[in-house]
Amino acid sequence: VQVxxxxxxxxxxxxxxxxxxxxxxxxxxxxxxxxxxxxxxxxRELVAxxxxxxxxxxxYTSYLDSVKGRFTISKDAAANTVYLQMNxxxxxxxxxxxxxxxxxxYIIEGSSEFDYWxxxxxxxxxx
Numbered sequence: 001v002q003v004x005x006x007x008x009x010x011x012x013x014x015x016x017x018x019x020x021x022x023x024x025x026x027x028x029x030x031x032x033x034x035x036x037x038x039x040x041x042x043x044r045e046l047v048a049x050x051x052x053x054x055x056x057x058x059x060y061t062s063y064l065d066s067v068k069g070r071f072t073i074s075k076d077a078a079a080n081t082v083y084l085q086m087n088x089x090x091x092x093x094x095x096x097x098x099x100x101x102x103x104x105x106y107i108i109e110g111s112s113e114f115d116y117w118x119x120x121x122x123x124x125x126x127x
Contacts, residue, residue: 001026001116005099008121016087017123021099023080023116031113032102033082035073037095037123044098048073048084066092089125096120 007019023030034049050073051060058075072085080101086093099118104111 001030001101001103001114003099003101003116003118005097005118005121008097008123010124010126011089013090013125013127015089015125016085017089019084019086019097019099019121019123021082021084021118023082023099023101026080026101026103026116029103029105030080030101031104033075033080034100034102035082035084036098036100037093038098038120039092039095042095047071047097050075050082086123089123091125091127093123094125095123097123 001023002025003023005019005021009017011017032049032051035047036044037047038044047067048063048071050058052058053060061073070088075082098120101116103114
C-alpha cells in the first residue's frame with residue numbers, strides 16, 4: 001500500500017487548508033484512514049480518523065478534542081482518498097501531518113493488521 005499526502009503549506013492564523021491523501025494498493029482491505037500530526041519535540045498524535053463500518057459505509061469519524069468544530073475529515077466514496085479540511089487554523093496546529101491507512105487482512109486463522117504511512121506534509125500557521 002502506498003500512501004501519498006498533499007496540500008500542506010503556510011497560512012495565517014484563522015486561515016484554511018485542505019489536505020489530501022491517496023492510498024493505493026489496499027483496495028477493500030483498508031479499514032480506516034486517518035490524519036496524525038507531529039510538532040517539533042512532541043509525540044505524534046491522532047488528529048482525525050474515518051472508519052469503515054460493518055455495512056461498508058465510511059460513516060464513523062473521530063477527532064482530537066482541540067480540532068473539533070474546526071477540522072473535518074471526509075472520504076471520496078469511489079476511491080481510497082481522504083481529505084482533511086482545516087479551518088480557523090491556530091499556531092498550535094503547526095506540525096507535520098501524516099496520513100495513515102489501516103489495513104485488515106482476513107485469513108483462515110483470523111486477521112492481520114498493518115499500518116501504512118505517507119511521507120508527511122508540513123503545515124505552518126503564522127501569527
